[in-house]
Amino acid sequence: MSKPDPHAPPTIHSVNDQISSIVLTTRTPRGWYFGLAIGFVLLNVMLLSIGVLLLKGVGIWGINTPVGWGFAIVNFVWWIGIGHAGTLISAILLLFRQEWRTSINRFAEAMTLFAVACAGIFPLLHVGRPWYAYWLFPYPNTMDLWPQFRSPLLWDVFAVSTYATVSLMFWYVGLIPDLATLRDRTKSRFAQIAYGFLAMGWRGSARHWKRYQDAYLLLAGIATPLVVSVHTIVSFDFAVAQVPGWHATIFPPYFVAGAIFSGFAMVLTLAIPLRYAYNLHPFVTDKHLDNMAKVMLAAGLIVAYGYVFENFSAWYSNHTADLEMIENRLFGPYAWSFWSLMLCNILVPQLLWSRAVRKNPYMLFFISIVINIGMWLERFVIVVTSLHHDYLPSSWGMYYPTKWDWGLYIGTMGLFASLLFIFIRILPMISIFEMRELVHENHDNHETEAP
Amino acid sequence: MPQIFHPSMNTLSRVSIFGFLFIVAGAVGLAASLSRSPYATEAGVIRSQPVPFSHRHHVGDVGIDCRYCHQSVESEAFAGIPATSVCMDCHSQLWTESEMLAPVRNSYRTGKPLEWVRVHDVPDFAYFHHAIHIKKGVACETCHGRVDDMPLTWRESTLHMEWCLDCHRNPEKYVRPRDQVFTMGFERKEGMPTGEELVKLHQIESRTDCSTCHR
Numbered sequence: 334m335s336k337p338d339p340h341a342p343p344t345i346h347s348v349n350d351q352i353s354s355i356v357l358t359t360r361t362p363r364g365w366y367f368g369l370a371i372g373f374v375l376l377n378v379m380l381l382s383i384g385v386l387l388l389k390g391v392g393i394w395g396i397n398t399p400v401g402w403g404f405a406i407v408n409f410v411w412w413i414g415i416g417h418a419g420t421l422i423s424a425i426l427l428l429f430r431q432e433w434r435t436s437i438n439r440f441a442e443a444m445t446l447f448a449v450a451c452a453g454i455f456p457l458l459h460v461g462r463p464w465y466a467y468w469l470f471p472y473p474n475t476m477d478l479w480p481q482f483r484s485p486l487l488w489d490v491f492a493v494s495t496y497a498t499v500s501l502m503f504w505y506v507g508l509i510p511d512l513a514t515l516r517d518r519t520k521s522r523f524a525q526i527a528y529g530f531l532a533m534g535w536r537g538s539a540r541h542w543k544r545y546q547d548a549y550l551l552l553a554g555i556a557t558p559l560v561v562s563v564h565t566i567v568s569f570d571f572a573v574a575q576v577p578g579w580h581a582t583i584f585p586p587y588f589v590a591g592a593i594f595s596g597f598a599m600v601l602t603l604a605i606p607l608r609y610a611y612n613l614h615p616f617v618t619d620k621h622l623d624n625m626a627k628v629m630l631a632a633g634l635i636v637a638y639g640y641v642f643e644n645f646s647a648w649y650s651n652h653t654a655d656l657e658m659i660e661n662r663l664f665g666p667y668a669w670s671f672w673s674l675m676l677c678n679i680l681v682p683q684l685l686w687s688r689a690v691r692k693n694p695y696m697l698f699f700i701s702i703v704i705n706i707g708m709w710l711e712r713f714v715i716v717v718t719s720l721h722h723d724y725l726p727s728s729w730g731m732y733y734p735t736k737w738d739w740g741l742y743i744g745t746m747g748l749f750a751s752l753l754f755i756f757i758r759i760l761p762m763i764s765i766f767e768m769r770e771l772v773h774e775n776h777d778n779h780e781t782e783a784p
Numbered sequence: 785m786p787q788i789f790h791p792s793m794n795t796l797s798r799v800s801i802f803g804f805l806f807i808v809a810g811a812v813g814l815a816a817s818l819s820r821s822p823y824a825t826e827a828g829v830i831r832s833q834p835v836p837f838s839h840r841h842h843v844g845d846v847g848i849d850c851r852y853c854h855q856s857v858e859s860e861a862f863a864g865i866p867a868t869s870v871c872m873d874c875h876s877q878l879w880t881e882s883e884m885l886a887p888v889r890n891s892y893r894t895g896k897p898l899e900w901v902r903v904h905d906v907p908d909f910a911y912f913h914h915a916i917h918i919k920k921g922v923a924c925e926t927c928h929g930r931v932d933d934m935p936l937t938w939r940e941s942t943l944h945m946e947w948c949l950d951c952h953r954n955p956e957k958y959v960r961p962r963d964q965v966f967t968m969g970f971e972r973k974e975g976m977p978t979g980e981e982l983v984k985l986h987q988i989e990s991r992t993d994c995s996t997c998h999r
Binding site for chain 1: 797812819946950
């Protein structure tokens, strides 16, 4: 018997075997332990940072007057933005019948969930007394208090919690047929019960499939507006305020494009090493990477337009504070962050015009990392350079993040990595049944073409 | 292959999925009713004191005015707790041998004040001033209840913010003519001004912004 070629085009059986064996194997790859260990160490950095914060209060952060938002909001927006690619890939590309999405949607959705989990931590802690965070919800309380519905910060609460709920439902519903496959293939009694419980009695009857498809399409329909709405509302946190550098109508579309830009960059950052480590080349092909790179390039150009227009409208307004903001942003004490942002988000992504670059996973990986950094810098520029140089010169000041700011930020990456490694070990990271469907359809087409 | 789950799991899972809604609703309802119950608010719960002082006897039976003991209620934030000497005004003549009053005499002799347990303790983050409420026609009874009918003292109200705001939003429901502020068991009689008229007369401005109380 010859050894199967990992690069051969997949068949229905090989799809089942290859994807489910990653989960059902008894030999966990050593690299997985290594990755989880790093994630777990960083996760503990996060727990330590949160613990110290709860004991001592937000004073351990670098936030001050005038820069009251600092890293907490920068990181919140960064993580929320990363999540957007998952929803875009799952919902919008599903509705547009872009079949290439099938091999990346599962882990892109998982990435969304984990990114939202990381994002949620920041505003929760930034309120100062997280144990009162439930005051943000309108419920009949003994204080007769009602949240301020005119504040975008409250809209955020609803936008993000809706987003998290719908993403979780969408992800879980999509998993059900695969959970049933795992239930039927596993030998372990414990795994049978666990997967069986989660599969909710899925037997794969025609009626099940019909209901499943209705539910999945419906959820895709619900999730689609969320791709646009969540980051629009996040942008309102800034745009509704009067601060120069925030108060601009370009913000909603510019934030949504930025979210898709960073989200696809993160999907590539994860997909390229995973594909290499688990030999997923038959599923995540160069075509997939190429498509994602193209989406990234398009989103990047919209973001670049956003930068240009932001500066143009400030200049065109001829308002002293706006002009001062632009000059300070370009040549002030935080000029390094602005020019690095231009390098990361505008210059480097132009390499994606070249087909050779888009076909080269190493280059794509490098560019995606650069874009992740660039998108973080973008939020840093928006939050810090706008706040530290507000209307009132007497309260101008500087912002310096402390070790606890960095600890929490890097720590949430640990949370993200830990969740991701656990996910790829216990759940199929590529949708088995959708891949089989795809292989089946392609197989039929080939047979009719070549008799 | 044998079945993984017993057939009863079908019923169990259906019941738990639909039951989940009721469990969540029940938990929310429980939290809401607990936070308003005497268990959390201590409203209606008798506090034990060093001396079992009866407002019913002193106010209801004897007819002493509130201000005889709570002297600063018309001028200061704190209504005032009487010094032992105020008790001894009468009790140097009455019930001088009573066992129950031994701590009072002892306090008078040694000069060490009685340690009364505070019944109404407004949190430190809320500013409260008795005098302004008295001046605007908010009666003792409105907040403290029928003190003349309390054998031992308890707190009548929850002191929840919703309770404060109820009056601050609709003062006309509660205010009285100034000469009725210290009356217990007040009933509006013919010819007395209505709540709306009193609000105008006492120039009551309904203050509900945060900094009115959280200064």
